[in-house]
Amino acid sequence: MKEGLTSKWRIMLTNRAHKRARSLGVLDRVVEILEEWAARLSSEGDAFIKILAGEPVVGEVFYRDKNLKIHRWRTGKYRIFYLIDYEKKIVAVLKVEHRETAY
Numbered sequence: 873m874k875e876g877l878t879s880k881w882r883i884m885l886t887n888r889a890h891k892r893a894r895s896l897g898v899l900d901r902v903v904e905i906l907e908e909w910a911a912r913l914s915s916e917g918d919a920f921i922k923i924l925a926g927e928p929v930v931g932e933v934f935y936r937d938k939n940l941k942i943h944r945w946r947t948g949k950y951r952i953f954y955l956i957d958y959e960k961k962i963v964a965v966l967k968v969e970h971r972e973t974a975y
Contacts, residue, residue, distance in 0.1 A: 881913045881921065885965045889952075893968040898950055902968055905947060909963065924963060925956055942966065944974075 883906050893899040912920040927943045945952040951974040953967040 881917070881961045881963060883910055883913070883963045883965070886967075889965045889968050896950065896968065896970060898968065901947065901950075902952065902965075905945070905952065906965065913963075921956065921958075921963075924954070946971075950974075 885902070885906060889902075890899070893902040909920070909924070924943065924945075927945055929941045929943055940955055942953050942955055945954065949971050951969050951971055952965055953969070953974075954963055954965045956963055
Protein backbone atom coordinates (compact mmCIF):
# COMPACT_ATOMS: atom_id res chain seq x y z
CA MET A 873 0.00 0.00 0.00
CA LYS A 874 1.30 3.44 -0.89
CA GLU A 875 1.85 5.94 1.87
CA GLY A 876 -0.94 8.45 2.26
CA LEU A 877 -3.74 6.29 0.87
CA THR A 878 -5.23 5.77 4.32
CA SER A 879 -5.54 9.52 4.86
CA LYS A 880 -8.01 10.00 2.01
CA TRP A 881 -11.72 10.23 2.62
CA ARG A 882 -14.09 7.80 0.90
CA ILE A 883 -17.77 8.11 0.08
CA MET A 884 -19.99 5.06 0.31
CA LEU A 885 -23.56 4.70 -0.95
CA THR A 886 -25.43 1.99 0.94
CA ASN A 887 -27.52 -0.53 -0.96
CA ARG A 888 -30.64 0.88 0.70
CA ALA A 889 -29.85 4.43 -0.47
CA HIS A 890 -28.95 3.20 -3.96
CA LYS A 891 -32.21 1.26 -4.35
CA ARG A 892 -34.32 4.12 -3.01
CA ALA A 893 -32.65 6.73 -5.23
CA ARG A 894 -33.23 4.46 -8.23
CA SER A 895 -36.89 3.92 -7.32
CA LEU A 896 -37.37 7.69 -6.95
CA GLY A 897 -35.75 8.25 -10.35
CA VAL A 898 -32.95 10.40 -8.90
CA LEU A 899 -30.04 7.96 -8.89
CA ASP A 900 -28.17 9.87 -11.61
CA ARG A 901 -28.51 13.12 -9.64
CA VAL A 902 -27.37 11.45 -6.39
CA VAL A 903 -24.34 9.98 -8.14
CA GLU A 904 -23.59 13.40 -9.61
CA ILE A 905 -23.72 14.98 -6.14
CA LEU A 906 -21.49 12.28 -4.66
CA GLU A 907 -18.99 12.80 -7.48
CA GLU A 908 -18.98 16.52 -6.62
CA TRP A 909 -18.38 15.61 -2.97
CA ALA A 910 -15.53 13.28 -3.97
CA ALA A 911 -13.90 16.00 -6.06
CA ARG A 912 -14.18 18.48 -3.20
CA LEU A 913 -12.83 15.94 -0.71
CA SER A 914 -9.90 15.35 -3.03
CA SER A 915 -9.12 19.05 -3.40
CA GLU A 916 -10.27 20.47 -0.05
CA GLY A 917 -9.99 17.45 2.27
CA ASP A 918 -10.88 18.17 5.88
CA ALA A 919 -12.20 21.64 5.00
CA PHE A 920 -15.04 20.03 3.02
CA ILE A 921 -15.67 17.52 5.82
CA LYS A 922 -16.29 20.50 8.09
CA ILE A 923 -18.89 21.74 5.60
CA LEU A 924 -20.58 18.32 5.52
CA ALA A 925 -20.43 18.10 9.32
CA GLY A 926 -21.96 21.57 9.57
CA GLU A 927 -25.13 20.47 7.82
CA PRO A 928 -28.10 19.91 10.12
CA VAL A 929 -28.03 16.87 12.37
CA VAL A 930 -31.41 15.20 12.08
CA GLY A 931 -31.09 12.91 15.06
CA GLU A 932 -32.28 9.36 15.34
CA VAL A 933 -33.60 8.78 11.84
CA PHE A 934 -32.32 5.22 11.51
CA TYR A 935 -30.75 4.07 14.73
CA ARG A 936 -31.46 4.27 18.43
CA ASP A 937 -27.78 4.91 19.17
CA LYS A 938 -27.67 8.54 20.27
CA ASN A 939 -23.92 8.71 19.55
CA LEU A 940 -24.52 8.59 15.81
CA LYS A 941 -25.06 11.92 14.15
CA ILE A 942 -27.02 11.61 10.94
CA HIS A 943 -26.69 14.68 8.71
CA ARG A 944 -28.99 15.91 5.96
CA TRP A 945 -28.03 17.40 2.60
CA ARG A 946 -30.85 19.16 0.78
CA THR A 947 -30.96 18.91 -2.99
CA GLY A 948 -34.10 20.18 -4.65
CA LYS A 949 -37.08 18.09 -3.58
CA TYR A 950 -34.86 15.34 -2.14
CA ARG A 951 -32.83 14.79 1.00
CA ILE A 952 -29.62 12.79 1.31
CA PHE A 953 -28.97 11.43 4.80
CA TYR A 954 -25.40 10.51 5.72
CA LEU A 955 -23.03 9.99 8.59
CA ILE A 956 -19.36 10.82 8.89
CA ASP A 957 -16.97 8.25 10.36
CA TYR A 958 -13.89 10.27 11.31
CA GLU A 959 -11.93 7.23 12.43
CA LYS A 960 -12.30 5.33 9.14
CA LYS A 961 -12.54 8.52 7.05
CA ILE A 962 -15.79 7.50 5.41
CA VAL A 963 -18.88 9.48 4.48
CA ALA A 964 -21.67 6.90 4.32
CA VAL A 965 -24.87 7.82 2.50
CA LEU A 966 -27.61 5.95 4.34
CA LYS A 967 -30.84 7.12 2.82
CA VAL A 968 -32.32 9.19 -0.01
CA GLU A 969 -35.90 10.40 0.33
CA HIS A 970 -38.37 12.89 -1.12
CA ARG A 971 -38.63 15.87 1.22
CA GLU A 972 -42.32 15.17 1.96
CA THR A 973 -41.60 11.69 3.33
CA ALA A 974 -38.08 12.20 4.65
CA TYR A 975 -38.84 13.06 8.27
